Each structure stands twice: as structure tokens, then as C-alpha cells.
Amino acid sequence: MLLKIVLIIFTQLLLAAAGFPICVFFVVFCRQDSHIEESLETSDVISSEGGVLSVRYGGDIIHGREVCITAADGTNLKADYLERGGDKTVIFVHGYRANPVKNFSAQCISFLDRGYDVLFVYQRAHGKSGGKFCCMGCRESDDVLRWALWAEENTCGNIVIYGTSMGAAALAGASENLNGKRVKALVCDCGFTCFYDEMDSDLKNKRFSRFMVMPVITVFSKLFLKIDIKKSAEISLAENRIPTAFIIGKNDKTVPPEIAVKNYTACAAEKVLIDDENSEHARAFEKGGKKIEEELFKFIDKFAEVASDKK
Helix, strand or coil: HHHHHHHHHHHHHHHHHHHHHHHHHHHHCCCCCCCHHHHHHHHCCCCEEEEEEEEEEEHHHHEEEHHHHHHHCCCEEEEEEEECCCCEEEEEEEECCHHHHHHHHHHHHHHCCCCEEEEECCCCCCCCCCCCEECCCCCHHHHHHHHHHHHHHCCCCCEEEEEEEEEEEEHHHHHHHCCCCCEEEEECCCCCCCCCHHHHHHHHHHCCCHHHHHHHHHHHHHHCCCCCCCCHHHHHCCCCCCCCEEEECCCHHHHHCCCHHHHHHHCCCCCCEEEEEEEEEEHHHHHHHHHHHHHHHHHHHHHHCCCCCCC
């Protein structure tokens, strides 16, 4: 009888202990509010007309149009394409709980200045794209490949893909399979190696018990989402052949610089590491000003400016 009572108490304690990480799993992976309305209110560059982004540029407004593709698992993915007759295209891939306005208001003007058309991607389970669950770069890597293919078939000139945070992790994870002849350069801005490393570091900084949380999240992500959050982008980057710029903010507390630098170290392609001493997460391009902008384009112009067969 005593043993039965002990077993019941132990089981209840175990379930209670597992309850917190299970809740964390659903909070983290379930569809995210990207807060695009708040971002639009603070942006003096990007606006929305009928749910499609447009950019105020050079006294004019560049109107976007919505485009759509289907992911490997059938998820409906959307983006806003701003075409102004450019001879190159940049694909912007935003981060977790973010949106194109929040992550790329500064960058889009710099690329427009250099003759690029712009494709603002909405990640799965964010914004206009479908999907109930965000997959932390795991399935998003294949989504990046499909957006690159769309750009190859529907845009002109060379292509640059720019990912921030989770978008950078997805881009890094896709890098070994980006075989299109027109994809000339990649930009990984504050990207993590894998979600396991990023969350483990975050929990450690917040003094949560990562030893209780991480095993449960790892198991649940495999069971429910069929993804491996321990699979590192370093594996793909080791086979990457596309020139890649890595941007970090040394004051980044979300993705610590040492995690982002691992991706840089693993990359087998021609590469450059661009850092800003005082920037927080996903703010290096904006806060670093002309220094970061000039370093970045000095690198990617070597590849994106070469002749390309236009569509």
C-alpha cells in the first residue's frame, strides 16, 4: 500500500515537472503573431496597402504584389514582391516572431539604391503565410529553397538571399542545396546554429532549468513536428559553395556572438565576418550605419554585380 502511494505521488510529480516544458513547447512552436501592424506604425519607409507591402523610395511609392508558393508539406507560403525593373533581386527572410518590416526596413532601401527588386518573405506560421507551427529553421530551410526557385523562374538577374535570426538559420541550413546559377551571395545576420543551442543558451541566461526543459522539447518536436532541433546549420555550411556574409552584433543577448561565429567558422565558401560592437540582436545593419552597409556591399557586389543571363 505504501509503495502504491509513493508511486502515485512520484507519477504526479513527474507529470507536473513535464507540464512546464510541454507548455513551453506549445508556446514556442505554435503560430506566432508577427506584430506587423506595430512595425508599420514605426516605419517611415514601408507601408501596407490592401495587406500588401509597399516602399516609399525617392519621392515615389513602389507598390508590391502578393505572390504565393506551396511548401513541401503543403503549407501555403506568401511573400510581397516589389518590382521596379531592377537588374537583381534580394530575397528577405525574417526571424522568429518578426516580420519583413521589423527586420528589413533599413536594408531594403540600401538594396533599392543598388538596383535590386525586393521579395519580402513571410515565414511559415507568421503573417500571411499558412501553417500552425513554426519549425525554427528546420522546415523553413526547404521553404528558402522554394523561394529561391520562384525567384529563378520569375525575376531578372542575379539573386542575393538575406536572412535574419531564424531566417539566417534557415538560409544557412539551405545553403548546401542552393544550386541555382543566379543565386550569387547569401547574408546570414545573427543566425543560430540550431534551435537547441539557441534555446539552451537562452534558458541558461534566464536561469531556467534547461536540463528539464530541453529534453522534453527535443522529444516533442520530433514526435509532433517531425523535426530535429539539434541538427546544426554547420553541416550544410560545410558544403556551401555560395559566397556568404555573416553579420553579428557583439551586444546580442538573443543569439550570442559565439553561436553565430560557429556558422562563420563552418562555412566552406568564400566568406566575410562583419560585426558591430554595440548592436543588439538583429540591429547591426541599422545601428552600424554606413560602416556595416559599406562592408556588406563591398563583399556581395563582387558576386552580385557580375553578368547574368536575365529571364
